[in-house]
């Protein structure tokens with residue numbers, strides 16, 4: 001487990017941040033991490049970005065929760081009080097584990113008995129292991145008795161998964177990032193990998209250096225565009241105009257790969273009919289890209305030997321996110337750029353285990369391995385396998401759950417109790433005033449986390465949990481590669497492993513789990529808590545994906561890419577070579593008409609707000625803002641505006657700007673960034689003192705149920721200095 005070193009132990013595990021899934025080697029003295037370096041994992045081969053290299057000391061933070069907390073009687077759940085520095089002792093008292101767990105479980109049992117199972121819900125985490133995700137959704141489905149279980153994939157790639165399942169029959173990537181080594185054309189659209197998937201960006205840059213053509217399409221200028229053959233800075237929210245124009249050129253200029261389309265797809269005629277109206281000349285004024293450039297890019301993509309498409313939240317976080325992805329699928333299908341090395345579709349996954357958490361069933365409409373809850377045969381199988389009858393009531397998604405928490409008192413569907421493991425919806429969800437009010441209104445909220453997050457601040461019971469460095473388990477990266485991470489240190493004080501906590505809650509809900517008893521390893525040995533037994537059970541439920549990846553194999557090989565169905569199957573990094581896993585075996589083409597954002601700029605709110613991430617900070621900042629180097633590099637919130645807009649507003653860099661939407665207002669310093677388009681402002685959502693999601697729009701994509709956090713209307717004004 002630990003390699004020989006000079007003083008420090010060295011333990012190989014995985015980076016706790018993005019979906020690239022870099023392998024890291026952690027040097028640890030006693031329980032103190034002293035350094036991290038890149039290890040030779042399949043996704044990184046020793047490379048790391050600044051987060052992986054320096055974002056680890058949050059594990060030692062003095063703000064770590066070390067004892068269970070219980071809300072004091074009468075302590076108000078005041079969403080407005082969410083701020084750093086407020087003394088937790090005013091709101092909580094410390095408790096023993098038995099008292100806290102008894103109280104946590106009793107609240108769920110009482111609500112289930114009084115109001116029924118559909119009044120309970122759970123948010124799991126994409127930052128935990130596959131085993132934690134599997135156990136969490138099993139706990140909610142069998143212990144609570146509801147499919148109201150979801151996690152942050154709803155906020156990032158739900159629309160990708162919806163479109164990919166519809167079109168290809170599989171929600172995961174077709175080719176790994178490092179397949180760019182075989183590509184001669186790469187399209188990156190609505191993604192900023194230089195900030196958000198930096199090691200993936202290095203492989204793309206290497207491909208460009210080798211001679212591949214890179215097209216970066218994004219309303220904002222990003223660092224990767226410095227390496228691009230063409231940069232398409234289209235107007236915000238005009239993805240559908242841009243993509244339909246590219247498809248139009250491919251169809252009308254005879255660039256379709258006809259043998260592929262004939263043999264491997266369905267729906268071609270309807271798509272061709274739809275595309276008649278989308279000439280580059282008609283779309284150019286809408287998207288702001290010259291018709292000649294649209295034609296040039298479409299020709300280059302279609303005529304490439306092997307072309308890959310990468311995308312991120314810029315594509316997905318729209319009310320037409322599913323339609324955006326349908327267009328990307330059509331691009332790959334019409335040109336035959338799928339099913340071969342160096343081709344395909346790659347939605348860049350955000351968190352280090354968002355692929356695995358989704359695979360493990362941490363989503364309301366799917367049991368493990370995307371087996372549909374709505375299918376009675378699937379439900380019957382899992383009911384027998386788990387020994388508990390499963391509900392036939394469809395589950396709610398993230399935003400729907402919080403909406404239901406604010407339903408009328410007499411509404412039988414009102415959500416009254418929640419278990420939240422490692423997520424921070426009081427910072428990450430759209431329209432935060434609404435989301436925080438919903439969390440505050442819950443009659444029983446239990447949060448297990450390493451920190452007293454903005455969400456935990458509203459809890460009735462807080463259970464001190466572990467960081468990534470304190471657990472052994474598997475995670476599945478954006479490439480579909482299942483990797484084993486090792487425990488580096490023990491949790492501080494009385495903080496415990498998440499698997500231990502879930503099993504203690506399950507016991508109190510009356511579930512008969514015996515992972516620890518059956519384990520070959522003593523429960524407290526190195527944080528196992530039956531992890532290998534849980535993995536092996538999960539593997540039985542996901543045989544078509546990971547049936548060939550045993551725990552013993554992971555111990556030996558470290559990582560294997562699924563689908564992998566037998567012990568001698570090496571795994572399949574490139575899929576869809578012969579057929580698609582759809583009922584017909586063909587890729588389904590789905591036309592996507594233009595549709596606008598739910599809230600467009602107008603006279604009252606004339607600017608567009610674009611939210612996103614920065615290189616140095618991770619999501620809601622719970623980890624990176626407690627990492628000294630990262631916090632020093634980006635110590636506070638900023639609103640990025642181009643120089644022309646700053647001049648029009650009378651702003652100079654560093655002055656404070658008020659950003660107001662129909663849902664809230666924040667004030668923060670302004671930063672000049674001429675890569676931000678005219679008429680738009682970019683704000684990262686990691687900062688509680690200027691929480692960008694106070695402003696965002698919760699309008700949902702109808703299929704993916706993803707909120708439109710990438711686009712809403714705001715007004716800007718200079719804040720007079722005091």
Ligand code: SF4
Nearest residue numbers: 015018022049052199
């Ligand atoms: Fe971690 Fe992603 Fe950076 Fe790799 S690229 S070190 S996985 S944050």
